[in-house]
Amino acid sequence: MKNPNQKLAVAVDDLTVAYNYKPVLWDIDLAIPEGVLMAIVGPNGAGKSTLIKAILGILDPIAGSVQIYGKPYDKQRKLVAYVPQKGSVDWDFPTTAVDVVTMGTYGSLGWIKRPGRKEKKAALEALEKVGMLAFKDRQISQLSGGQQQRVFLARALVQDASIYFMDEPFQGVDATTEIAIINILKELRKKGKTVIVVHHDLQTVPEYFDWVTFLNVKKIATGPVKDIFNDDNLTKTYGINYKVSVQK
Amino acid sequence: MSSAQIEIQLIASLVAIACAIPGTFLVLRKMALISDAISHSILPGLVLGFFITQDLSSPWLIVMAALSGVVTVILVEYIQKTNLVKEDTAIGLVFPTMFSIGVILIAKNANDVHLDIDVVLLGELAFTPFDRMMVGDVDLGPKSLWVIGIILSSTIGLLIAFFKELKISTFDKGLATTLGFSPAIIHYGLMSVASVTTVGAFDAVGAILVVALMIAPAATAYLLTTDLKKMLGLAMIFGVFSAIVGYWLAHYLDASISGSMTTILGLLFLLVYLIAPGKGLIAVLYRNKQQRIEVSLLTFLLHLNNHSEIEERHINHLNEHINWRKVRAKFVVDLALKNNMVTIDEDIISLTEKGRIFTEKAINYIISNDPTEIEAIKEDFFLFRG
Numbered sequence: 001m002k003n004p005n006q007k008l009a010v011a012v013d014d015l016t017v018a019y020n021y022k023p024v025l026w027d028i029d030l031a032i033p034e035g036v037l038m039a040i041v042g043p044n045g046a047g048k049s050t051l052i053k054a055i056l057g058i059l060d061p062i063a064g065s066v067q068i069y070g071k072p073y074d075k076q077r078k079l080v081a082y083v084p085q086k087g088s089v090d091w092d093f094p095t096t097a098v099d100v101v102t103m104g105t106y107g108s109l110g111w112i113k114r115p116g117r118k119e120k121k122a123a124l125e126a127l128e129k130v131g132m133l134a135f136k137d138r139q140i141s142q143l144s145g146g147q148q149q150r151v152f153l154a155r156a157l158v159q160d161a162s163i164y165f166m167d168e169p170f171q172g173v174d175a176t177t178e179i180a181i182i183n184i185l186k187e188l189r190k191k192g193k194t195v196i197v198v199h200h201d202l203q204t205v206p207e208y209f210d211w212v213t214f215l216n217v218k219k220i221a222t223g224p225v226k227d228i229f230n231d232d233n234l235t236k237t238y239g240i241n242y243k244v245s246v247q248k
Numbered sequence: 249m250s251s252a253q254i255e256i257q258l259i260a261s262l263v264a265i266a267c268a269i270p271g272t273f274l275v276l277r278k279m280a281l282i283s284d285a286i287s288h289s290i291l292p293g294l295v296l297g298f299f300i301t302q303d304l305s306s307p308w309l310i311v312m313a314a315l316s317g318v319v320t321v322i323l324v325e326y327i328q329k330t331n332l333v334k335e336d337t338a339i340g341l342v343f344p345t346m347f348s349i350g351v352i353l354i355a356k357n358a359n360d361v362h363l364d365i366d367v368v369l370l371g372e373l374a375f376t377p378f379d380r381m382m383v384g385d386v387d388l389g390p391k392s393l394w395v396i397g398i399i400l401s402s403t404i405g406l407l408i409a410f411f412k413e414l415k416i417s418t419f420d421k422g423l424a425t426t427l428g429f430s431p432a433i434i435h436y437g438l439m440s441v442a443s444v445t446t447v448g449a450f451d452a453v454g455a456i457l458v459v460a461l462m463i464a465p466a467a468t469a470y471l472l473t474t475d476l477k478k479m480l481g482l483a484m485i486f487g488v489f490s491a492i493v494g495y496w497l498a499h500y501l502d503a504s505i506s507g508s509m510t511t512i513l514g515l516l517f518l519l520v521y522l523i524a525p526g527k528g529l530i531a532v533l534y535r536n537k538q539q540r541i542e543v544s545l546l547t548f549l550l551h552l553n554n555h556s557e558i559e560e561r562h563i564n565h566l567n568e569h570i571n572w573r574k575v576r577a578k579f580v581v582d583l584a585l586k587n588n589m590v591t592i593d594e595d596i597i598s599l600t601e602k603g604r605i606f607t608e609k610a611i612n613y614i615i616s617n618d619p620t621e622i623e624a625i626k627e628d629f630f631l632f633r634g
Contacts, residue, residue: 020331053422056422056425056426057425057426058422058425058426074428077426077427077428080426082422082423082426084420084422084423088420088422089419089420090276090278090419093276093418093419093476094276094470094473094474094475094476094478094479095415095419095474095475095476096474096475100419103415103416103419103420103423106412106413106416106427106429107426107427107428109412110428111410111413111429112409112410112412112413114411114412115412139474141474155423
């Protein structure tokens with residue numbers, strides 16, 4: 001690490017995850033410094049989503065540990081927001097955009113307590129930030145793919161977390177939405193938040209992110225984009241002779 | 249109406265409401281079939297409860313039956329997790345086995361008690377007023393009414409307390425997990441409620457029809473609303489409606505009450521499926537037709553907008569230029585005229601100011617996807633309603 005004084009937002013130690021005894025993530029060590037905007041890249045089946053899900057306790061690892069600011073995840077839930085893949089929920093569910101965003105406040109409410117005026121207001125503000133206020137009462141199936149993704153982003157924003165995990169937020173969105181989303185992510189970083197994004201489009205890595213992790217079942221490399229985003233690591237990760245010229 | 253008739257309708261209505269609540273969440277979780285599995289597999293629990301207590305009215309019967317419902321869910325999930333078979337197969341494996349264990353237990357040991365297969369399958373609402381709740385000499389009403397009343401009150405209490413948790417874990421299990429709401433606890437809580445409700449409804453409507461009461465009202469409500477609370481409310485209303493109408497249908501036909509209730513539920517679903525605004529069959533067909541016309545109209549207006557040459561705008565050549573059948577061309581021109589979007593002067597069609605503005609807005613919207621462009625014309629056109 002270049003700056004040893006920089007705090008670690010997320011520390012992953014020897015993490016191994018298996019489906020039916022077949023490891024899909026093998027012995028991952030990962031130290032994510034506070035305040036980076038990090039891409040996780042790797043081929044299909046590399047375990048990118050699995051890594052996020054294991055960090056967040058959605059999947060149980062068979063070995064290893066995860067620390068969020070030095071403590072286990074279940075002690076630090078309120079510091080973390082998660083944007084799952086758009087396809088992971090049923091968009092025909094009978095609910096509206098503002099209601100979905102309000103779900104982001106449920107974590108701070110805890111069990112039984114119901115969202116009130118304060119939570120509603122926070123949800124509307126988050127919708128406004130992602131440019132979706134006009135659609136607040138729209139049933140969620142009546143939104144376009146890009147709009148649905150913005151609603152998911154607003155739901156994470158409303159959590160006002162320190163660390164944001166996003167699983168392919170750019171999947172199936174139009175160019176306008178992609179730019180809107182990345183601008184919000186960059187703003188989060190400016191405020192000192194840590195943002196971790198599963199990302200597919202290698203071309204945009206240098207432009208969008210300042211930190212990158214190469215993953216293919218094992219960790220290939222992790223560090224600043226300008227130091228490690230090169231053909232060598234890409235080839236190691238994707239297994240073919242990859243040439244993405246990094247524009248500096 | 250005799251007091252027995254009122255009591256029967258009251259019991260049927262409470263059963264319907266109690267079923268609609270877990271039913272709504274089962275439908276949204278795409279777990280409708282699980283209710284079928286639970287309703288059949290509580291039988292061995294009931295019988296075992298009877299063997300232990302030797303008392304058909306012991307609350308332990310309900311506890312045992314609910315337990316065997318939950319065991320069924322666990323078994324189904326366990327088999328499914330092996331990845332050897334899919335969920336529907338796992339359900340199909342578990343519940344007939346559980347049910348037949350119950351059948352054998354009854355046949356071997358309980359021949360002399362009131363636990364016969366017909367009643368288990370279809371229930372007998374008509375008999376429920378005969379089994380009274382007595383304290384000393386005081387008659388407190390039918391026992392079934394008390395049982396389902398208590399179950400319904402606790403279900404409503406749980407629903408109000410955990411509505412938010414149920415909603416989030418049904419919509420987005422991953423987020424629920426990360427926020428610290430264990431979806432597993434909520435899942436088994438819901439399954440327990442579904443099992444207890446099934447046991448409570450068993451007496452009245454039997455194992456087969458309780459499934460209809462859970463699923464049909466919720467599925468019907470789903471077609472009509474985009475709000476979870478309204479869906480719950482509508483499901484309850486539909487349930488009560490079919491309970492009461494079904495009762496009177498059975499009365500006039502001299503047929504099974506539970507059978508008539510289910511028939512009403514089925515007819516109600518069919519009716520709503522046809523006429524529901526938005527999702528209903530007729531609405532969908534109408535919308536498709538309107539959208540087709542609107543696309544034609546827009547194509548036509550665009551053509552006029554793009555061509556100032558007289559020959560491109562002559563009314564007799566429209567078919568060649570836009571490649572339409574004659575009938576449709578006339579239809580679309582009439583529509584455009586009616587909306588004052590075009591004028592026809594000596595067989596030459598021209599865009600009016602209104603038509604020009606409309607066309608521009610529509611093109612801008614299609615290109616930019618910016619909803620403010622079409623605010624003013626949204627209500628008139630299906631195309632622009634998202």
